[in-house]
Amino acid sequence: MNALRRLSCFALGAVAVVTATVSAGEIVVHPDGPVRTLSAALRLARDGDRIVVHPGVYREGSIVVDKSVEIVGRDFPVFDGEDRHTVLSVRASNVTIKGLQIANVGVSYVEDRAGIKLEDAHGCVIEGNRLRRTFFGIYLAKSSNTRIIGNDIQGEAVREASSGNAIHLWYCRDVTIEGNHIRGHRDGIYLEWVIDSIIEGNVSEDNLRYGLHFMFSNGSIYRRNVFQRNGAGVAVMYTKNVQMIDNLMEHNWGPVAYGLLLKDITDSYVARNRFFRNTVGLYSEGSSRITIERNEFTQNGWAVRIMANSVENHFTENNFIANSFDVATNSRQTFSRFEGNYWSGYRGYDMTGDGYGDVPYRPVRLFSYVVERHPPTLILLRSVFIDLLDLAERVLPTLTPESLVDRKPAMQRIR
Amino acid sequence: MKTTLKILKYEFHNVIRNRWMLAYALFFLVISEALFQFGGDASKVMLSLMNVTLLIIPLVSLVFGTMYAYNSREFIELLLSQPVDRKWLFVGMHAGLALPLALAFVIGVTMPFVIHGVGEAGNTPTVVALIGAGIFLTLIFVALALLIAVVNEDKGRGFGVSILLWLFFAVIYDGLILLATLTFREYPMEQPVIVMTLFNPIDLARIALMLQFDISALMGYTGAVFEEFFGSVTGMVVSFGSLVVWTAFPFLLALRRFIQKDF
Amino acid sequence: MIEIRNIDKRFGSLHVLKGVGFAIERGSITAVVGPNSSGKTTLIKCVLGLVRHDSGAVSIDGVCMNGTWQYRNDIGYMPQIARFPENLTVDELIEMVKDLRNVKNAGEEELIELFRLGSERKRPVRTLSGGTRQKVSAVLALMFNPAILILDEPTAGLDPLASSLMKDRILNERQKGKTIVLTSHNMHEVEELSDKVVFLLDGKVLYDGKPHDLISTTGEPTLERGIARLMENNGK
Numbered sequence: 001m002n003a004l005r006r007l008s009c010f011a012l013g014a015v016a017v018v019t020a021t022v023s024a025g026e027i028v029v030h031p032d033g034p035v036r037t038l039s040a041a042l043r044l045a046r047d048g049d050r051i052v053v054h055p056g057v058y059r060e061g062s063i064v065v066d067k068s069v070e071i072v073g074r075d076f077p078v079f080d081g082e083d084r085h086t087v088l089s090v091r092a093s094n095v096t097i098k099g100l101q102i103a104n105v106g107v108s109y110v111e112d113r114a115g116i117k118l119e120d121a122h123g124c125v126i127e128g129n130r131l132r133r134t135f136f137g138i139y140l141a142k143s144s145n146t147r148i149i150g151n152d153i154q155g156e157a158v159r160e161a162s163s164g165n166a167i168h169l170w171y172c173r174d175v176t177i178e179g180n181h182i183r184g185h186r187d188g189i190y191l192e193w194v195i196d197s198i199i200e201g202n203v204s205e206d207n208l209r210y211g212l213h214f215m216f217s218n219g220s221i222y223r224r225n226v227f228q229r230n231g232a233g234v235a236v237m238y239t240k241n242v243q244m245i246d247n248l249m250e251h252n253w254g255p256v257a258y259g260l261l262l263k264d265i266t267d268s269y270v271a272r273n274r275f276f277r278n279t280v281g282l283y284s285e286g287s288s289r290i291t292i293e294r295n296e297f298t299q300n301g302w303a304v305r306i307m308a309n310s311v312e313n314h315f316t317e318n319n320f321i322a323n324s325f326d327v328a329t330n331s332r333q334t335f336s337r338f339e340g341n342y343w344s345g346y347r348g349y350d351m352t353g354d355g356y357g358d359v360p361y362r363p364v365r366l367f368s369y370v371v372e373r374h375p376p377t378l379i380l381l382r383s384v385f386i387d388l389l390d391l392a393e394r395v396l397p398t399l400t401p402e403s404l405v406d407r408k409p410a411m412q413r414i415r
Numbered sequence: 416m417k418t419t420l421k422i423l424k425y426e427f428h429n430v431i432r433n434r435w436m437l438a439y440a441l442f443f444l445v446i447s448e449a450l451f452q453f454g455g456d457a458s459k460v461m462l463s464l465m466n467v468t469l470l471i472i473p474l475v476s477l478v479f480g481t482m483y484a485y486n487s488r489e490f491i492e493l494l495l496s497q498p499v500d501r502k503w504l505f506v507g508m509h510a511g512l513a514l515p516l517a518l519a520f521v522i523g524v525t526m527p528f529v530i531h532g533v534g535e536a537g538n539t540p541t542v543v544a545l546i547g548a549g550i551f552l553t554l555i556f557v558a559l560a561l562l563i564a565v566v567n568e569d570k571g572r573g574f575g576v577s578i579l580l581w582l583f584f585a586v587i588y589d590g591l592i593l594l595a596t597l598t599f600r601e602y603p604m605e606q607p608v609i610v611m612t613l614f615n616p617i618d619l620a621r622i623a624l625m626l627q628f629d630i631s632a633l634m635g636y637t638g639a640v641f642e643e644f645f646g647s648v649t650g651m652v653v654s655f656g657s658l659v660v661w662t663a664f665p666f667l668l669a670l671r672r673f674i675q676k677d678f
Numbered sequence: 679m680i681e682i683r684n685i686d687k688r689f690g691s692l693h694v695l696k697g698v699g700f701a702i703e704r705g706s707i708t709a710v711v712g713p714n715s716s717g718k719t720t721l722i723k724c725v726l727g728l729v730r731h732d733s734g735a736v737s738i739d740g741v742c743m744n745g746t747w748q749y750r751n752d753i754g755y756m757p758q759i760a761r762f763p764e765n766l767t768v769d770e771l772i773e774m775v776k777d778l779r780n781v782k783n784a785g786e787e788e789l790i791e792l793f794r795l796g797s798e799r800k801r802p803v804r805t806l807s808g809g810t811r812q813k814v815s816a817v818l819a820l821m822f823n824p825a826i827l828i829l830d831e832p833t834a835g836l837d838p839l840a841s842s843l844m845k846d847r848i849l850n851e852r853q854k855g856k857t858i859v860l861t862s863h864n865m866h867e868v869e870e871l872s873d874k875v876v877f878l879l880d881g882k883v884l885y886d887g888k889p890h891d892l893i894s895t896t897g898e899p900t901l902e903r904g905i906a907r908l909m910e911n912n913g914k
Contacts, residue, residue, distance in 0.1 A: 253634035279635040299458055301632025322458035324632035344459040370593075376604040377596050378636055379612060381629055382621055384470060385589035413456060418778065425763070425774050432765045489761035493818075495728050496755040497778050500747050677689070677729040 025049040029077075031056035038063055038071065038079070045069050047092075053077045053100065065090040065097075073099035076130055081105040086113045087134070093122040097129060105134040107162045114139035114164070115153075118146065126151060136164035137185065140172050147176045155184035157208050165190040166207070169197075177202060187213040188230065195219050202226070210235045211252075222247060233258040233278060242268040250276040259300065262287040262310075275300055281323070284310040284336075293317050294414065302328050302368075311335035317414050320344060324381060326363035327404065328372070334404040338363065342410040350411045361409040364400040366393035419503040419510075422494065426511020429490075430483070436515055439475055443467075443523025451527050457534025461541055464524060465624050468545060469617055470585055472520060472552040477577040480512055480560025485570045492678050505561075505673045509666060513557040517550045524549070541627040548620040551658040555616045555665065556581075562669035565676055584617045592618075605640035613653075616661045623654040679704050680826070680857065685724055685734035687717075687881075694720045695731065696881040702874075707848065707858040709868040709889075711905065712878035718861045719758060721878065722830055725859070726755055738826070751779065754824040758831045758861075760815035764804040768795065768814055771803060775818055784821040792843060793817060808835050816844060820851075827851060829860040833867060845871060865902035877905060884908055 025048055027041045035041050039060050041051045047068040055075045062085040065071070069092075076099060081087045083106030088097065095118075102115040115134030116126055124146040130153075131137045137153040140146060148167060157163030166185040167177055175197040182188040188204030191197070191214035203226045204211040211227030212234045214220070221243045227234050233252035236242060242265060249259035259278035260270070265287040273295045275281035281300035282292070285307045296319045297303035303323040306313070308331035315336065320326050321344040340356065348357035367386050371378050380386050393400055430436055446467055450460040487508075494504055524546060533539050560577060567573040592611050596604050612618040625633065626645065633645040644650045680702040687695040694717045702708045710718050723729035725736050727747065736743045743749050762771055776784050790796060793813040798806060806814070812835045819827060832848065833841040848871055852858055862868050868875060869889050877885035877892075885892055885908060889901050896904040 253631060255635050255637040257634070277631045279631050298456075299628070299631060301629065301635050321456050322462045322628070324629040344456065344462070374596055374600055374604075375636060375638060376608045376641070377593060378633065378641070379608050379622065380589050380593060381625055381632065382465065382469075383589040383618070384466070385586050385593065387466070388586070421774075421777055425766075429763050429765050487763065490763040492728060492757060493762060493775075494778070496726055496750065496753070496757070497775060498748055498750040499778060675730060678723065 027051045028054065029058075030054040031058075042067060042069070047094075061085050063088050065095055066092050068092050068094040070096040071098070071100065072096075073101070073129075075099075076101040078103055081113075081115075081134070083107075086111075086115075086117050088116045090116065090118040090121045090124060094124065095121060096125040096127070098125070098127045099129065101130040101132065102134055103132040105136070107135055107164075109162075112136055112139060112164065112168070114168070117141075118143045122146065125149070130154075131166075134164075136168050137166040137182070139165075139168045140170070140175065142171045143169075144173045144175070146172070146174075147178070148180060149176070150179045151181075153180065153182045153185070157185050160186055160208050163208060165213075166204070169194045173197065176200070180204075183207065187211075188227070190214070191217045191220070193217065197221075198223070200224055203228075205229050207231065211249075212236070214239060218242075221245070226250075227259075228252070230257075232256055233261065233280075235261040235263070236265055237261075237263040239264075240266040240268065244268070244270045245272055247273045248276070249273065249278060249281070252278045254279055258283045261285075262290065265290060270295065274298070275303065280305050284313065286310060288312050290314070291316070295319075297321065297323055297326075299323060301325065304363075305329070306334070306336055307331075308333050308335070313337070314339075316340050317410070318342070319413050320363070321413070325365060325368045328368045329364060329401060329404060332399075332401045334401045336404075338404065338406040340408045340410055341406055342413050343406065344413075346409045346411075348409065355411055357409040357411055360405045360407045362394050362397065362400060362405050364404050365390045366399055369399050418499055419507040422499070422504055422507030423511045423514075426487075426508055427515055429487075430512060430515040433483075435479060436519060439479070439516065440519035440523045442471070443520055444526055447524050447527040448530075451531045457528070457532065457538055460527070461538065461545060462628060464545060465621075465628065468520075468524075468549045468552070469621055469624075472549055473556045473585060473617055474581050476513075476516055476553050476556030477560045477563075477581050478574070479516070480557045481564050481573050481577040482570075483512060484508075484561055484564030485573060488678070495678055501674050502670065505670050509557060509561060509669075512561075513554050516557065517553040520549045520553060521546055541624075544624055544627045547655070548623050548658075551655075551662060552616065552620050554662045555658070558662065558666040558669055562665050562672065565669050565672045584615050588615045588618065603640075605638050605644075609640065609644060609653075613657050616658060619654045619657050619661065623651065623658070626650050626654070679739060680725070680859070681735075681737045681740075682721070682725065683735045683737070685721070685731045685736070687720060687724060687729065687731045694881050695724070697734070698878070698881065698883055699734070700876050700883055700886045702857060702859060704857050705852060705855045706873040707852050707860065707871050708874045708876060709872035710859065710861045710876045710878060711863075711865070711868055713909070716878040717881040718878055719830055722828055722859065722861065726750065726753065726828060751822075752825045754819035754822065754827045756815050756819035756827075756829045756832055758834070760808075760811040762803040762811065762814070765802055767800055767802050768806075769799045771814065772817065772821070775821070779822060781822055785823060786817060786821050789817040789820055792847070793840060809837055809840065812836055813840060816847075820847065825856060827856055827858045827860075829858065831862060832860055833862070833864065865900065865905060869901045875901070877908060879909065879912060884912065 027044055029035050029038055029041045037060050045067055050070045053073045055077050057078045059080045078101045079087045081104045083104050087102045105113050105115055114136035115131040117139040119141045121143045122145050126138055127149045129151045132154055133156055138148055153166040163186040165187040166182040167189045169191045172194045173196050177199045178201055180202045182204045183206045185207050186209050188207045188211040194217040197220045200223045205228045207230045209231050211230035215237045217239050219241045224246045226248045229251045252259055257279045259275040259281040262284045266289050268290045270292045271294050275297045277299045279301045281297045281303045283305045286309045288311045290313045293316045298321045300323045302325045303320050305328045313336035315338045318341045343361050346361045348359035350357050367390055450463050533542050563573050563576050683699045685695050685698045712718050724731045772786050833844050875889045892904045896907045898904040898907050
């Protein structure tokens with residue numbers, strides 16, 4: 001019986017080899033076949049070949065992909081880094097990696113180990129892979145024209161210092177990151193010195209630090225992503241010409257958690273995003289010439305916290321619904337404009353019938369000042385006494401910024 | 416016990432036939448429905464209802480409760496000349512007064528949510544907490560109303576006391592907390608502030624609701640005591656637990672006085 | 679037999695009953711009389727348990743009643759001022775009291791007929807006149823055929839016809855062996871009805887005996903004058 005099985009396996013392997021030779025450029029990796037490892041297949045392969053990997057657990061240490069090949073997994077063959085290695089290290093262009101499961105990269109404090117690491121690689125496709133416990137998941141350095149699509153990356157990060165990012169890009173351009181599902185890393189998506197890229201339709205959740213984090217990455221577009229329950233939300237810094245549209249930021253809770261943190265961002269566009277139940281919906285520091293329109297801020301602690309060093313920002317046609325505080329700021333001066341937003345806290349009327357309230361709305365409450373200076377008073381939130389204080393302040397502003405006012409508050413929620 | 420149910424039945428009938436009772440139910444119905452019509456958003460409706468609940472329920476329970484207790488003096492005397500135990504008579508009176516009030520609130524508030532939905536999926540617990548807080552406040556302030564009516568012989572005086580008590584719990588008390596926090600700002604005030612809120616049922620209800628509405632803001636707080644209090648089920652357990660104590664305390668006090676009282 | 683022993687009651691600084699004590703024989707009519715604020719109603723309420731006396735005791739057939747309530751099954755009480763839950767109709771009120779006592783038939787039909795309340799039964803109590811309410815109150819007291827009747831000013835506010843019906847009924851009840859305690863300002867009524875008079879003044883019993891004896895000891899022609907004489911003698 002045993003002999004018979006061995007015989008049939010051999011026959012299968014022989015058939016595979018025969019097939020490989022027939023349809024030129026296809027190599028089959030099978031635990032019981034003639035080619036039993038990906039490394040071996042890569043040694044056999046030439047540029048343009050296709051390597052099909054059958055199910056099994058492959059422990060090959062670090063595999064260097066230095067040829068322009070297509071590596072395709074059948075039913076997610078597992079490549080195990082045994083907590084010691086970067087699993088796939090791509091050093092060639094036009095490489096495709098599909099349908100693999102990559103696991104157990106292991107924490108390193110000296111090198112940026114990753115599940116799939118691309119260095120100086122261009123025109124690659126990383127698609128539909130599963131990454132488990134990979135320290136860094138997919139890591140691109142000095143690469144371009146690459147697509148990272150539909151990967152499922154799950155880590156088990158516990159501490160920031162001993163964890164890596166799920167998708168990490170450094171010095172890249174024209175990269176598409178689309179439809180990936182990411183959780184349990186330090187940052188979900190991290191970009192530094194990345195330009196002209198598109199980040200679309202990803203779900204990044206339960207990461208220790210940021211769901212999305214980028215710096216010095218001009219001219220990129222972020223669309224239809226979901227960032228939820230991340231330690232500190234989404235942080236974007238030192239960048240211009242950013243477009244953030246139709247994203248959802250929700251349930252980012254903590255003393256330093258933000259739906260979206262803008263630091264030194266200029267000439268950018270933030271539209272149609274939904275900020276739901278974040279400690280701070282949108283935080284802006286040193287950011288200027290940003291248009292923030294048609295976003296929805298619902299049930300956040302502070303919908304918008306804008307520092308006085310943010311100038312010429314324009315908030316328009318946003319919905320502010322049932323937030324504990326609509327707007328907070330650190331100064332009586334403000335250099336940003338609020339106009340035509342809908343505020344659920346607005347109690348004015350519209351006699352002129354133009355759809356906008358006749359009385360301006362002051363979104364900064366006196367109580368937010370009190371809480372800032374005496375945090376334990378937070379327990380009085382929504383007390384009638386506090387509402388009366390706020391009312392008095394709105395009638396006669398003495399501490400809140402006089403110029404931070406929406407003179408055209410919409411009467412109806414903006415659809 | 417059987418007598419209590421009978422008294423409850425008559426009291427209930429008598430109270431729901433009161434025109435003010437109908438007005439009260441309609442008030443909540445109209446407010447919630449109007450909020451839906453004008454605002455449209457379930458979150459906003461709940462928030463406005465929270466303010467209404469915290470203000471109106473204590474006020475109406477106190478004033479209506481006190482007035483009703485004075486006006487049913489004859490009813491009580493009639494019942495006391497019958498073979499009825501005072502203890503069970505009082506229990507029946509409290510329930511007969513509190514149940515219709517709570518029912519009016521629950522129906523008035525729930526109907527529009529049934530019609531329009533609760534919006535976000537996460538809003539259901541908030542609506543439940545809102546209704547729970549409303550029921551607790553009704554029970555507590557009806558008991559306080561009965562206490563006022565039992566202690567004060569004079570109707571006008573009782574009315575004054577109930578208005579003052581409402582003003583104290585609804586507004587003044589929080590002013591005192593704010594004052595204390597600002598006065599002792601050099602000291603860690605988290606724990607004292609939490610303890611202070613335990614002595615005001617409206618604050619307790621407010622905190623229970625805040626844990627639903629404003630958890631996002633509360634999580635932004637950096638302080639061990641608050642984090643512990645707000646960040647887990649502790650806050651919910653403490654606030655609702657204290658509301659249970661509050662429900663029992665004025666009730667038992669009023670019961671004691673009622674048993675001793677001369678009619 | 680109802681025994682009232684040394685009852686003391688203060689309302690704050692007001693000392694209303696100062697060691698009141700007397701006995702009420704079974705099957706007799708006892709009238710408690712006295713000027714306003716002499717303590718009549720308070721005394722009656724102490725017997726009923728509506729007022730909690732500070733010291734002393736009320737016992738019925740040798741059993742002390744302090745703080746208990748079951749004994750009220752044997753008592754019919756008619757208060758001085760009959761006011762009822764406003765929104766209930768007469769029928770509902772009667773039904774409620776029957777329900778509380780768990781009695782299906784309390785003989786109320788006969789009483790309603792007696793006091794000619796047939797046309798008022800479906801009306802809410804709040805729409806009734808004072809006299810009619812008093813009749814309703816009488817029905818409630820006389821229902822259940824109780825062994826003891828306590829009537830606080832039973833004829834006050836009644837028209838002459840109803841008043842005489844009431845008095846006939848009271849005498850009738852005594853005939854049946856009931857124990858009756860009543861208060862009244864009308865001394866002719868007291869003379870006409872009662873077997874015994876207890877005269878209260880400033881919370882103390884000044885006279886306890888037959889009305890006839892009071893007249894003879896004071897040497898006055900009527901009970902009213904006899905009582906007036908007693909008051910004069912006590913510096914009133």
